[in-house]
Amino acid sequence: MNRDTLVEAVAGKTAETGAGLAPDEVGRVIDALFGTVERPGAIAEGLRHGETVTVIGFGAFHLDDGSRPALRPGQALSEFVNGTVR
Structure with a gap:
């Protein structure tokens, strides 16, 4: 599972719980948690x-x-x- 697939999967899980986070919101959270090449998480x-x-x-x-x-x-x-x- 790559980052994009993970983002979509997490966005889908949040929709199941009623929270319904958008993929771009989930992506920002994943980047803040795990980091990117430019910034540590x-x-x-x-x-x-x-x-x-x-x-x-x-x-x-x-x-x-x-x-x-x-x-x-x-x-x-x-x-x-x-x-x-x-």
């Missing part, structure tokens, strides 16, 4: 400051061995991907 900035960035249920972004960004999946994400959702 909130996750990258947190990691640079030595923080672990946790999204409950999804997982925690952290620096693996102190230098490489990594994701430690949360329980909800792991269960969904493995087909073991309660």
